[in-house]
Amino acid sequence: MDMMKAVQFHEYGGPEVLRFEDAPRPSPANDEILVRVHAAGVNPVDGGIRAGRVRSLSQRLPQVAGLDFAGTVEQVGKKVRGFRVGDAVYGRPQFGHGGAYAQYVVVKPTDVAKKPRSLDFAHAAALPTAALAAWQALFESDGTPTMRLSRGQTVLIHGASGGVGTFAVQLAKWIGATVIGTGRTENLQFLKELGVDVVVDYTQQRFEDFAHQVDGVLDVVGGETQARSWDVLKKGGVLVSTVGIQSEEPAKARGVRAIAIMAGQDPRVLAEIAKLVDKGVIKVPLSEELPLERAREAQEHIQSGHTRGKIVLDVH
Numbered sequence: 001m002d003m004m005k006a007v008q009f010h011e012y013g014g015p016e017v018l019r020f021e022d023a024p025r026p027s028p029a030n031d032e033i034l035v036r037v038h039a040a041g042v043n044p045v046d047g048g049i050r051a052g053r054v055r056s057l058s059q060r061l062p063q064v065a066g067l068d069f070a071g072t073v074e075q076v077g078k079k080v081r082g083f084r085v086g087d088a089v090y091g092r093p094q095f096g097h098g099g100a101y102a103q104y105v106v107v108k109p110t111d112v113a114k115k116p117r118s119l120d121f122a123h124a125a126a127l128p129t130a131a132l133a134a135w136q137a138l139f140e141s142d143g144t145p146t147m148r149l150s151r152g153q154t155v156l157i158h159g160a161s162g163g164v165g166t167f168a169v170q171l172a173k174w175i176g177a178t179v180i181g182t183g184r185t186e187n188l189q190f191l192k193e194l195g196v197d198v199v200v201d202y203t204q205q206r207f208e209d210f211a212h213q214v215d216g217v218l219d220v221v222g223g224e225t226q227a228r229s230w231d232v233l234k235k236g237g238v239l240v241s242t243v244g245i246q247s248e249e250p251a252k253a254r255g256v257r258a259i260a261i262m263a264g265q266d267p268r269v270l271a272e273i274a275k276l277v278d279k280g281v282i283k284v285p286l287s288e289e290l291p292l293e294r295a296r297e298a299q300e301h302i303q304s305g306h307t308r309g310k311i312v313l314d315v316h
C-alpha cells in the first residue's frame with residue numbers, strides 16, 4: 001500500500017489527539033481527482049470535526065484532519081472532465097470524505113477550482129471555507145438568495161478581522177456597500193487597511209451606537225452579539241449567521257429575516273473568487289504559516305476565537 005504523511009486522529013477529543021504519522025495514500029475512483037497537497041488551511045470547524053461535534057455518517061476513524069487545501073492534480077479519474085495532471089487547484093473535500101492535513105487528498109471535481117494564479121499555495125489554501133461562507137452569506141448560496149447585498153447598501157460585519165470576516169469585508173466593498181466592522185482594539189488598524197468604512201472596537205464601544213437601520217448583519221459570533229444585532233436592522237433587513245440562529249422570534253417581531261448558512265461546495269464561486277484575487281480585489285491576510293507537523297498548535301491557536309486573517313499549514 002502506498003503511504004503518505006498525514007495528521008490524523010484515532011479518537012475524538014482536544015488538539016492532543018492529533019498525530020503526525022504515516023497513513024494510507026487515498027486513491028481516486030473514476031469520478032474523482034487525486035491532489036498532491038502543498039498547503040492546508042485551518043478553520044474553526046476543523047476542531048469541531050476533531051472533537052466529534054461535527055460528524056457525517058460516512059466518517060470513520062482514524063480520520064485525516066482538516067478540509068481546505070491547495071495543491072497540484074496528481075491523478076485524474078477516467079470520467080473526470082476539465083482537469084489535467086499538473087493543474088494547480090484549491091478547494092475542500094466534502095465532510096466525511098477525507099481530510100486535507102496530508103500529502104494527498106481525493107476530491108470530486110465539484111469540490112475544487114483552478115487556484116488563483118497570483119497566489120502561492122499557502123495563501124490559496126487559506127481561502128475555500130472562509131471565502132465560500134463570506135460569499136454565501138452576503139450574496140447567495142447555491143442559487144438561493146441570502147443577504148443579497150448590493151451597491152449603496154450598508155452591512156454590519158461582526159468578527160471582521162477573522163477568516164470569514166476579512167473576506168466578507170472585501171467582498172462587500174467590491175460590490176459597493178458601506179461596511180461597519182467590529183473587532184478588538186489591536187485589530188482596528190488592520191480593519192481600516194482592509195477597507196472597513198466604520199471601525200467599531202467591540203471591547204470599548206457599542207456597535208448599536210454606529211449601526212442604525214442597516215440592510216444586513218453578518219454574525220460570526222452568536223450569543224449576545226446576535227441578540228443585540230436585531231435592533232440595528234431596518235425593516236426587511238437580513239441577519240445571516242455562520243453560527244446558527246438562536247431564536248427566530250426577534251426577527252419575526254421586527255419584520256426582518258434570519259438566515260443560518262452552512263458553507264457548501266461551489267466550484268463556480270471558487271472560480272469567481274480566484275478571478276477577484278487575481279484582479280487584486282481580494283487579499284489573503286495570513287497570521288501564521290506552520291509546517292504540517294505543527295497542526296496541533298495551529299488548531300490550538302484557531303480555537304482562541306481571535307485569529308487575525310488565516311492560519312495555514314505547509315505540506316512538503
Ligand SMILES: NC(=O)c1ccc[n+]([C@@H]2O[C@H](COP(=O)([O-])OP(=O)(O)OC[C@H]3O[C@@H](n4cnc5c(N)ncnc54)[C@H](OP(=O)(O)O)[C@@H]3O)[C@@H](O)[C@H]2O)c1
Nearest residue numbers: 044133159161162163164183184220242261262263305306
Ligand atoms: N456555517 C458555516 O458554513 C461556517 C463557515 C465558516 C465559519 N463558520 C463559523 O463561523 C465562526 C467564525 O469563523 P472564522 O473562520 O471567521 O473564525 P476566526 O478566524 O477564528 O475569526 C473569528 C473572529 O471573531 C472575532 N470575535 C470574537 N469575539 C467577538 C465579539 N464578541 N465581537 C466581534 N468579533 C468577535 C475575532 O476578532 P477579534 O480578535 O477582533 O476579537 C475573530 O477575528 C466560527 O464559529 C466558525 O466555526 C461557519
